[in-house]
Amino acid sequence: MKKLISAIVVLLLGAAACLYFFPSALLATTQLVERRLAGLSPQEIQVGEFTIRYYEGGPADGETLLMLHGFGGNRDTWLRFSRQLTERYHVIALDLPGFGQSSKPDVSYDVASQVERLHAVIQTLGLGKLHLIGNSMGGHIAALYSARHGDQVLSLALLNNAGVTTPTKSEMYLRVQRGEPNPLIVREPQDFDALMQFVFATPPSIPGPLKRHFAEQSMANRVHYDRVFAQLREHYVPLEPELPKIQVPTLLLWGDQDRVLDVSSIEVMKPLLKQPSVVIMQNCGHVPMLERPAETARHYQDFLDAIRG
Template sequence: MTLLFTLLLIATCLWVFAEWKPDIASRWGLGLERKRSGLVLKSQAIAGFEIPYLEGGQGEVLVLVHGFGGDKDNFTRMARFLTPHFRVIQPDLPGFGDATRDPAARYRMSDQVERLHAFLQALGVQQVILGGNSMGGFIACEYAARFPEQVKALWLLDAAGTAAAHDSPMLRHYLATGDSPLLLRSQADVAKLIRATMARPPYFPGFLKRTLGARAIVDYPLHCAIFKDLSQHSPMLETQHTTWPTPALIVWGTEDAILNPAAARTQEQLFPRHKTIVMQGIGHLPMLEAPAQTAQDFLEFARTLSV
């Protein structure tokens, strides 16, 4: 009985602390996830921006770029399957996560490509396998076009950047109303975001949802401006390029409600050296919904690169 009482007391104290200080509880929780994945938090300054990033593992460099409204920790749970094989680097893009926000700066694809390049140059990284989800996938493609000699392969996870991908109910609704589940105005919008982006969401503690929601609410004006700018000034990949020689692993979740999985066909035409994986019952964020399987699919693809 004494042991049970002690455990209940500890659990109650932890719950009260998480309710009282959700930001501190979130840092602790994310810290444990990062440690389990072999990742360490670091930071790198580039012109005008401070870029926090997670790094761990050894070997070839694998850089993972998050999507709109996401951050470096979007890949943390999946990274535990990757750090035994690669040096994994997960940066926050300027304007997102814990990176610098500058309302006077531009955040178009070309701007973020140049910043990502400056970041990798500052780290002394010369060649990478470059992965990206959603907007991050768009940036990865543009990076490979701009710096082809630096990108050994691409890993495109429900990637934006083609007319087919953008032909989705979410983006049509945004163009008609200016409203998107990626733009959060209240804590109630966190649940809408999770429903819209994931068909099989993992467990998110309440304190983490409150912390991330609070950050997104503060970011609402800036992110509205960025989203509008991107929607108006993002030429589609197929209008700028014919094909890439870069090998690409193309991944789509069948239940993606943010972008259109039919874009796989356009991406296959852009990347003749491709492998396509369609994940049944998965939404827009495979690395969060099915981290082990998503990582395993990539590791099998990566083994073919050295054959």
């Protein structure tokens, strides 16, 4: 028994040391486990000047779900959400050009440019008609894509999407208007905690070493993110004139505690869409697929089932 207890203590100390000294190794292992649980594998393609990284899984002959993350995010955003869907659907989660592990050349990453890059990615992958789902900036891109390339879209799901002037201004909007630092960009280690508090209604519990690792990763990209955010504002494409062009069923799903993009966006979008469905998740923030992945996936599956009657 003493030997067993000693072995357990050694293992725990080893795990603690690994977490403290090698958080990136622990993160890589965790991501591997999450990918396998979701039935996804990492893939890569070359599209023009961009190397695009993405996850893919599910039956190749299933209907395709293409997932687009938000500003500062990456394909890992969708791992736990996808776990509920890969048994039935062909799932692809992109690192959008300029984000995650996709290449980041010195070009413009405004929404209109990203829409055309997305079109090139879809053509290169030979995906045919698909279901689009996007969060925040990714939702803005997905909506504009559906308006401009609607013949390729079966349905659209917008999770707390950008691109709409809201009746109630969000905290993020007011901060940026006052010239305050962008709360979505980590400039100092302590900013990571503030970011988690800002985008989640109930922030996840993350060990300190992993927090530092995430903060360092974000800080390494802060100059790039500042430039991209400026491009998004300078070349802003409002969705209000585009939404009436969308012919397919569209899910508007929002967390009611979103401080980045106010839930009143739905009041603007719903009358402009031909086939809208609305879900407002209570006590949820800006990234419902991260904060409550299983519940968000159930709402999304209900939406897809309703399309089929």
